[in-house]
Amino acid sequence: MEKVLRNFGGTGIFSGRPPLVWLSNQASNNGVQFGSESIDNPKNRPFNPDVDAFRNLNNATAANNTRYNLAVTVKDFKFPQIWRSNLAxxxxxxxxxxxxxExxxxxxxxxxxLRNANLxxxxxxALAGADNRPRYTAPRIYGAANPTPANPNISDAIxxxxTSKGHSLSLxxxxxxxxxxxxxxxxxxxxxxxxxxxxxxxIAQSMWRDRYVVGDPNSETLSYSSYMVRNRFIASVAYRKEYLKHLGTTISLFYQLQDGLRYSYVYDNDLNNDEQRGNDLIYVPRNQDEIVLVPNxxxxxxxxxxxxxxxxRYITQDRYLSTRRGKYAERNGLVAPMIGTLDLRIAQDxxxxxxxxxxxxxxxxxVFNFGxxxxxxxxxxxxxxxxxxLSYKGLDATGKPTFSFPMVDEANGIPLTSTFYNQVDENSRWRIQIGLRYRLNQ
Structure with missing residues (x-):
């Protein structure tokens, strides 16, 4: 057995504070400082130097209900805290x-x-058909026939x-x-x-709104982290030579191959009637009998x-969707193809x-992305x-949701046929950086 240089490890509970904007949301989104109205005729609001001229005190009229957002925190809320252990x-x-x-x-x-207490x-x-997720019959829209019992003028109460459900493992x-x-x-x-x-x-409202769901938007559902990179391979080679007593040259190459970004497949429009567009994960049909398709x-x-x-054809060519037929897409389930980059550095001392x-x-x-x-x-x-x-288009006579598969170019009848395209931003281009550094008293 060769010599063991060292074993090390540790375990502990680590705590920190959240971005304080999450807490300051409570002061700004308290139903008093800010509000909004839906005005059909702007002429009903001519300029008036009196700032209280058009204030709708106590929701005096149903036609002019002021809508506002609330942000609150549970009494026993604790700052983020994790248990972390490592062994190497x-x-x-x-x-x-x-x-x-390690x-x-x-x-x-x-x-x-985060959850929306006003939902x-x-x-x-339950929707009819293969995609039988719950659809809310009492939307939160103020003035609706079946408004939220608590307060129909509150758009969100976040x-x-x-939660203690999250976890991660890295090897x-x-x-x-x-x-x-x-x-x-x-x-x-x-x-x-x-x-x-x-x-x-x-902020609290966007954190709740932008989480992709299948059923209840308030559910504590675990899924892949947005920032997870499952596979990452790195390799590096370097050569250094000192000569003439005053010169030294280092040439190094660094290669990295890793998974691409993560994405979620969702429906356009609001399928579950929670007043949030584009947050409903799709159901991947096995066959035509499991989806009602209508013109876009x-x-x-x-x-x-x-x-x-x-x-x-699109589902078949998509490596992720082809494995999810008869199932719902997962939050952050789609992973872009791996990308490999080679960086070059030359240092002259x-x-x-x-x-x-x-x-x-x-x-x-x-030279970044030298390859x-x-x-x-x-x-x-x-x-x-x-x-x-897929775009949600409404319910048919039997209560089944209807969808359209939008085209890339509807005027010329060109459908979407591939999942990915080549990016053209700086991450996909080579770049050069020149530097100068002086080190004292080495």
């Missing part, structure tokens, strides 16, 4: 290679979870609470060796699985059979003696063409 070992392997294995586990103790979850019916293995000739080589792989109820956001617009001449043929100490002047040249400089097809990230895959 470094060991010298045959050939002078140093191997490292495991990192984290468990939410008090993560942030009338007691009034709903409650900040705690990393690396191999590295330093050669006497000046070469250094390293390679490693990290596997990660991270699940969360809520991934965070800027008056100029859309496709038949239901033609539309299903296009949708079926000039050593200078000053006051008996060696000072160093360093010039650096970094893309060599071949424009390399190092190109992929992004999803459309996450709102």
């Amino acid at each position: 070992v470094d060991q010298v392997l045959p050939g002078g290679v140093t191997g490292t294995l 495991a990192l586990y984290a468990k939410d103790l008090n993560a942030v979870y 009338n979850t007691s009034a709903y019916t 409650v900040m609470d705690n 990393t293995g690396t191999l590295q060796k330093e050669f006497k000739s000046g070469f250094f080589a390293m390679m490693g792989y990290t596997y990660t699985d991270a699940r969360s109820v809520n991934d965070g956001g800027s 617009s008056p100029t859309d001449t496709r038949t239901a059979a033609q539309m299903w043929s296009q949708l079926d 000039i050593f200078v003696k000053a006051g008996g100490k060696r000072n160093q002047l360093q010039f650096t040249l970094d 893309n400089m060599i071949n424009r097809e390399w190092g190109v990230a992929k992004a999803v063409n459309r996450t709102s895959l």
